[in-house]
Amino acid sequence: MSRRRSLAAMLAAGLLAPALAGCITVVGPDPVAPQADPGAAYDAAVPAPVGAAPEPADRRDWWTAFRDPVLDRLVTESLAGNPGLQEAASRVREAQALSRGVTAEGRPTLDLDADAGIDRTQRIGNSASSRTTGSSSSNETSGALGLGLGFGWVPDLFGGQQRAEEAAQAEVERQAWLRRDTALALVAETTRTYVSYRGTQALQALAAESLDLQVQTLTLVEGRTEAGLAPQLDLSRAQAAVASLQAALAPTEAELQRLRNALAVLAGRLPGSLDLPDGETGYAAIPVLNAGPPIGLPVDLLRRRPDLRAAEAALIATTAEIGVAEAEFYPSLSLPGSLSLNVSGLGTGSVVQTIVAALGAALNLPLYDGGLRQANLDAAQERALQALLAYRTALLAALQQVEAALLAYQGASARLAALEDEVAASETAFNQAETLYRQGLASFLDVLDAQRELTTSRRDRVVAATNVAQATMDIYEAAGLAPDLPPVGTTAETVPQG
Structure with missing residues (x-):
């Protein structure tokens, strides 16, 4: 009968767990996403290539809109091989593991213990018995076996465990969004470096073209000097x-190698291991975006920018931690239990079996701690306030970054359009000066000045075209169009795709 009552007590403990779990009173504020009004529109004008393009609004591979297969390959390699991005994925997996650990802390525990032993007893008789029985000693060997189950559970009566799990899950979300932020920065850095590489190639080709033109002019001056039609000063x-042009051409190859090495490192490769194909003219053109995915409105930043979502998750985590600290003010209940089976006397013919079951309850009621719990609660509330202020700071910085990128694009585009006219006028002026010099109607200084202005305006046009392409990429980075990433690890948690 006693054995049945003991087993019933253990079953009652198992049934008590869900009953107590249903009576939880959750303390602390509920974690909620912050509310913000970023405005209805940007202050700066949104250019047509990134504002009203016929592309799906949820398209995130914005760099493919440049229609440059080399750029597409570089971005793909960077997303696959960059060690910084792989580290970010490892941080997500670490947060997932810690979250599972926090969840396990609130679950009942069950432990199994086992022991076995052998006892050998030797009895040595006295002299009288020895004379009577003819034996001086006796030996006895017996064995014992014990099995035990240990049960333990601390019910979450006031929701401190639930708040801890909410905080841990929010940290998983934060690390996932930080991973996407790392990917966005990686794509932006790769595209900007690639544009710089193509821009440097264009400057190199322009310098070589200007050098050829200047060599032709030198040949013309040499002929006129030999004929006595031009002074030695012109020569x-x-x-x-x-x-001068040869000196300007020399450093460009070193700069190209530096940029190639930078692209290789971004892809997780060794410097010097990257080869970039060129176009038919000896270099590929600077990427130009005619129509890409729209960047959306300011309100879209709230749900799309990875750094804002990470700051939001941090606020949720710190808010949940207030509940963890507040739950320390309330009583805690622990339910230990055990069930053990002991078998002794094995090998002696008189085996004894014993089953013992125990179920207890311990209530801890905090009375006085010198203000420790209140200090922890105050600190948790301040951390939540700091997280809220950090979110607002991140939001303002995001809006400023978008506005700055739009203004930079606007200025670079206007400068590029003006330089197109300047280059056309400089080409006309140089041709006229050279013609007049051949006819003896202009000095060589006029030709030299016209050629210098033409070279400068062409170089400025290349730099402006590079700036326009980079400003376009800056807009997409500021708008938060992070690439979609595969899930990390083998757990059920995935990187947010919203």
């Missing part, structure tokens, strides 16, 4: 111009 100036 010296022509030679100095050629040397």
Whole structure:
């Protein structure tokens, strides 16, 4: 009968767990997403290529809109091989593991213990018995076996455990969004470096073209000097111009190698291991975006920018931690239990079996701690306030970044359009000056000045085109169009795709 009552007590403990769990009173504020009004529209004008393009609004591979297969390959390699992005994925998996651990802390525990032993007893008789029985000693060997189950559970009566799980899950979300923020920064850095590479190539080709033109002018001046139609000063100036262009051409190859190494490192490769194909003209053109996915409205930043979502998750986590600290003010209940089976006397013919079951309850009521619990609660509330202020700071910085990128694009585009006209006028002026010089109606200084202005305006046009492409990429980075990433690890948690 006693054995049946003991087993019934253990079953009652198992049934008590869900009953107590249903009576939880959750303390602390409920974690909610912050409310913010970023405005209805941007202050700066949104350019047509990134504002009203016929592309799906949820498209995130914005770099493919440049229609550059080399750029597409570089971005793909960077997303697959960058060690910084892989580290971010590892942080997500770490947060997932810690979250599972926090959840396990609130579940009942069950432990199994086992022991076995052998006892050997030797009895040595006295002299009288020895004379009577003819034996001086006796031996006895017996065995014992014990099995035990230990049960323990601390019911979450006031929701402190629930708040801890909410905080841990929010940390998982935060790390997932930080991973996407890392991916967005990686894509932006890769595209900007690639554009710089193509821009440097264009400057190199322009310098070589200007050098050829100056060499032709030098040949013309040499002929006129030999014929006595031009002074020696013109020849010296022509030679100095050629040397100047040669000096400007020399560092570009080193800069191209530096940019190639930077692209290789972004892809997780060794410097010097990356080869970039060129176009038919010896270099590929600077990428130009004619129509890409729209960047949306300011309100879209709230749900799309990874850094804002990470700041939001941090606020949710710190708010949940207030409940964890507040739950420390309330009583806690622990329910320990055990069930053990002991078998002794094995090998002696008189085996004894014993079953013992125990179920207890312990109530801990906090009375006085010198203000420790209140200090922890105050600190948790301040951390939540800091997280809220950090979110607002991140939101303002995001809006400013978008506005700055739009203004930069606007200025770079206007400058590029003006430089197109300047280059056309400079080409006309140079041709006229050279023609007049051949006819003896203009000095060589006029030709040299016209050629210098043409070279400068062409170089400025290349730089402006590079700036327009980079400003376009800055807009997409500021708008938070992070690439979609595969889930990390083998757990059920995935990176947010919203």
